[in-house]
Amino acid sequence: MIQFIVRRILVAIPVLLGILFITFALARLLPGDPCRAALGERATAQVCDAFTKRNGLDRPIPVQFGIYLRDVLRGDLGDSFRQGRPATEILIERLPTTIELAFYAMLFAIIVGVPLGIISAYWRNSPVDVGTMVLANIGVSTPVFVLGLMLEYLFAIILKDTFLWLPPSGRLSAGVDLPHLAETWNLTDLSVQSAAVLDFVSRLYTVNAVITSNWVALRDVWSHMILPALAVGTIPLAIVARMTRSSILDVLGLDYIRTARAKGLRMNKVVFKHALRNALLPVVTVIGLSLGGLLSGAVLTETVFNLPGVGRTMFEAITARDYTVVQAFTLVIAFIYVAVNLFVDLLYAFLDPRIRLG
Amino acid sequence: MQIPDLSKSTPESASSRLRTTLRALRRNRSAMLGFSILTILTFVAIFAPLLATYDPEKPLIGVEENIKKRASPCIHILGCSEDLPQHLMGTDGNVRDVFSRILFGARLSLVIGFTTVSFAIVIGTFLGLVSGYWGGWLDTMVMRLMDVLLAFPSLMLAIAIVTVLGPGLINALLAIGIVSIPTYARVTRASVLLLKEMDFVSASRALGASDFFLILRRILPNSLTPLIVYGTLGVATAILDAAALSFLGLGAQHPTPEWGLMVGQEYKNVFNAPHLTFFPGIALMLVVLSFNLLGDGLRDALDPRLAKIRMA
Numbered sequence: 001m002i003q004f005i006v007r008r009i010l011v012a013i014p015v016l017l018g019i020l021f022i023t024f025a026l027a028r029l030l031p032g033d034p035c036r037a038a039l040g041e042r043a044t045a046q047v048c049d050a051f052t053k054r055n056g057l058d059r060p061i062p063v064q065f066g067i068y069l070r071d072v073l074r075g076d077l078g079d080s081f082r083q084g085r086p087a088t089e090i091l092i093e094r095l096p097t098t099i100e101l102a103f104y105a106m107l108f109a110i111i112v113g114v115p116l117g118i119i120s121a122y123w124r125n126s127p128v129d130v131g132t133m134v135l136a137n138i139g140v141s142t143p144v145f146v147l148g149l150m151l152e153y154l155f156a157i158i159l160k161d162t163f164l165w166l167p168p169s170g171r172l173s174a175g176v177d178l179p180h181l182a183e184t185w186n187l188t189d190l191s192v193q194s195a196a197v198l199d200f201v202s203r204l205y206t207v208n209a210v211i212t213s214n215w216v217a218l219r220d221v222w223s224h225m226i227l228p229a230l231a232v233g234t235i236p237l238a239i240v241a242r243m244t245r246s247s248i249l250d251v252l253g254l255d256y257i258r259t260a261r262a263k264g265l266r267m268n269k270v271v272f273k274h275a276l277r278n279a280l281l282p283v284v285t286v287i288g289l290s291l292g293g294l295l296s297g298a299v300l301t302e303t304v305f306n307l308p309g310v311g312r313t314m315f316e317a318i319t320a321r322d323y324t325v326v327q328a329f330t331l332v333i334a335f336i337y338v339a340v341n342l343f344v345d346l347l348y349a350f351l352d353p354r355i356r357l358g
Numbered sequence: 359m360q361i362p363d364l365s366k367s368t369p370e371s372a373s374s375r376l377r378t379t380l381r382a383l384r385r386n387r388s389a390m391l392g393f394s395i396l397t398i399l400t401f402v403a404i405f406a407p408l409l410a411t412y413d414p415e416k417p418l419i420g421v422e423e424n425i426k427k428r429a430s431p432c433i434h435i436l437g438c439s440e441d442l443p444q445h446l447m448g449t450d451g452n453v454r455d456v457f458s459r460i461l462f463g464a465r466l467s468l469v470i471g472f473t474t475v476s477f478a479i480v481i482g483t484f485l486g487l488v489s490g491y492w493g494g495w496l497d498t499m500v501m502r503l504m505d506v507l508l509a510f511p512s513l514m515l516a517i518a519i520v521t522v523l524g525p526g527l528i529n530a531l532l533a534i535g536i537v538s539i540p541t542y543a544r545v546t547r548a549s550v551l552l553l554k555e556m557d558f559v560s561a562s563r564a565l566g567a568s569d570f571f572l573i574l575r576r577i578l579p580n581s582l583t584p585l586i587v588y589g590t591l592g593v594a595t596a597i598l599d600a601a602a603l604s605f606l607g608l609g610a611q612h613p614t615p616e617w618g619l620m621v622g623q624e625y626k627n628v629f630n631a632p633h634l635t636f637f638p639g640i641a642l643m644l645v646v647l648s649f650n651l652l653g654d655g656l657r658d659a660l661d662p663r664l665a666k667i668r669m670a
Binding site for chain 1: 503510512513518598602605606607622625629632642643650
């Protein structure tokens with residue numbers, strides 16, 4: 001098992017280097033002079049010379065790549081020249097929203113998708129099955145932003161004045177207070193690193209509300225998260241449901257299931273005790289693969305629901321031509337994506353011995 | 359994967375294989391539904407200028423009386439007052455007829471889907487054939503590059519590429535095309551690896567066939583099946599991604615009647631003019647749905663063993 005983990009991590013290294021190279025190239029390929037892109041059109045030649053020297057832009061490209069690698073390893077992703085502060089600071093501020101959104105979306109996809117898949121497989125070709133699969137097809141075919149907007153209209157306008165009303169945008173209602181953890185615990189004199197970590201955790205509103213037992217805020221956070229999570233989670237939900245269904249149907253055709261049935265076990269028991277465990281293996285992979293779509297969906301959903309997450313920041317940075325932020329965010333998102341897929345691979349190997357031995 | 363044999367490369371059996379596929383496809387209800395929607399959309403796209411009641415890009419201010427911006431749909435036979443001009447899907451923020459824009463949007467949508475996927479398939483297949491056939495360092499390099507491209511969430515990478523190239527429909531299509539290359543490169547390479555060891559290829563080689571001939575006449579025709587399936591499903595993804603880029607303002611630009619852009623321009627008014635989100639949204643959903651249904655049907659018809667692989 002350890003050998004497998006090591007091998008799998010080693011394979012990820014060239015990919016990570018490639019990602020670094022692409023984000024590095026991204027900044028070099030941008031149209032126009034990097035100095036004037038960074039400091040504005042009216043920067044003088046003198047100022048630009050100093051800028052070029054300081055950022056090593058007069059050095060050969062391989063050396064520049066080396067400098068970039070060194071900076072990234074130190075955790076320095078450059079400064080946003082629109083906001084005049086480090087890109088990492090902006091990341092710490094914006095990443096928690098997206099993580100929360102992705103978490104709830106995935107939770108929704110699994111909690112609803114797996115049972116739907118089981119039901120469809122169990123009553124194959126029944127109206128339930130056909131209905132689920134039709135809905136799954138419509139689900140993967142609806143653009144995330146359209147779905148988000150329709151949900152917004154349904155829950156915020158049509159269901160207004162009913163108990164089903166949900167807030168159409170933002171993370172917290174006005175008047176609901178969820179203070180920073182450092183404030184709650186009266187911490188001062190924190191080191192830079194621990195302040196950053198604390199800041200990050202504070203902005204994971206669910207976690208913050210739970211550890212400070214702020215149930216009013218938790219309810220409010222949830223009510224704001226439901227619609228975005230439904231919008232982002234629908235495509236993964238459809239994929240998970242279809243995958244669970246086809247995977248269970250595959251397993252049900254295997255010999256050991258026939259044996260179990262021949263022994264006189266009831267269908268219920270065979271499906272839930274024998275088939276499900278093996279059938280859920282491919283579903284794990286799908287969950288990992290869905291993450292990419294989830295992050296892509298986040299850009300759109302955060303725009304629709306006005307959430308201050310990674311996606312919306314990326315988009316704002318692009319329109320403001322704030323390239324360092326685009327570069328930093330692209331890099332971090334790609335790294336997260338690779339890391340999650342690595343984790344899923346390892347989990348898969350852990351669940352299925354045939355993989356790590358094969 | 360197919361187990362190809364020599365007899366299948368003769369013309370008679372090729373046509374009989376096509377017939378079998380078509381028969382299987384006709385029996386597949388969802389594929390036929392997808393095909394029907396697609397036929398209607400193609401019809402709409404071709405005859406858009408004849409079907410449209412107004413110019414899709416020109417504002418109607420001054421052209422018509424009593425016209426208001428963001429007016430709700432007005433259909434006379436459904437009880438809309440005869441004094442008001444008839445607009446099946448209402449008007450948008452620039453006082454243009456939404457129905458006419460939707461019709462013309464069908465053209466764009468289909469063109470977007472086919473051009474990006476063709477671009478990606480041509481390059482991806484070339485890379486897959488070359489790296490699968492020759493292997494070695496070339497293969498390693500190409501495939502690692504594909505891994506890196508796949509390491510980015512597709513829309514994010516497309517956004518990054520559009521940032522470099524600058525916003526615009528053509529650049530957006532190029533970005534989506536580039537992002538979709540790895541899928542086709544991988545699929546082709548997998549078929550090539552399997553096919554190049556087959557007896558009928560070795561036989562051809564023993565008869566003195568060149569690499570070029572082997573690749574084009576023996577290997578490529580037999581690796582088309584998965585490409586057709588992935589290509590059809592890929593059109594759906596490409597249309598969705600292009601719409602997303604246009605929604606964000608990075609793709610098609612005003613006043614193009616692109617569905618994603620139409621939603622993007624009006625989504626902030628969803629509370630008072632939901633029809634401006636609803637109609638383009640439904641149109642997008644229908645075109646994507648048709649390709650998804652058709653792709654699934656093709657997969658089942660062409661190769662039951664592919665049925666397990668789902669595009670994530």
